[in-house]
Amino acid sequence: MTDASDHRRSGDRFEAFLVVFLAAALLIGAAILTPAPDGYGTHRSMLVVPCIFRTITHIPCPFCGLTTAYAHMARLQIGPAFGAHVLGPLAYLFTWAAGLWGLYALATRNRVIPAWMSSKRGTTIFLLIVAAGWLVNIIRSLLA
Numbered sequence: 001m002t003d004a005s006d007h008r009r010s011g012d013r014f015e016a017f018l019v020v021f022l023a024a025a026l027l028i029g030a031a032i033l034t035p036a037p038d039g040y041g042t043h044r045s046m047l048v049v050p051c052i053f054r055t056i057t058h059i060p061c062p063f064c065g066l067t068t069a070y071a072h073m074a075r076l077q078i079g080p081a082f083g084a085h086v087l088g089p090l091a092y093l094f095t096w097a098a099g100l101w102g103l104y105a106l107a108t109r110n111r112v113i114p115a116w117m118s119s120k121r122g123t124t125i126f127l128l129i130v131a132a133g134w135l136v137n138i139i140r141s142l143l144a
Helices: 004-032 042-044 052-058 068-074 080-086 088-109 118-143
Strands: none
Touching: 004 068, 004 088, 042 068, 068 080, 068 088, 080 088
């Protein structure tokens, strides 16, 4: 018979594996892609459709430029990465940290996602950071 802690540990291991897998996929993809020269559109080389929000409104969505920023960061081109998306370098570094933490969690059987991160407060902080980055990117696109 298994108890609830065995199920939790199994779920924690799967969660850690998923974080490692997704982080690795993002980082490998960033290294493979060639950044678009205009700071936006790198995702098109993966046959992804153009951003519908940007197509309709002519302003960037909260995530426009992130793929290009990741591709620049994979080449240690920090200035162009900031130019593509103000949060790009931070998100790229967070992806590395999450992947490494996921490996640690797999090895130690710890939870990979801290409770505060999945709390209402953690979600609010994340959304405020995304909104602030989006606002900066909108202002930059309007001034360009």
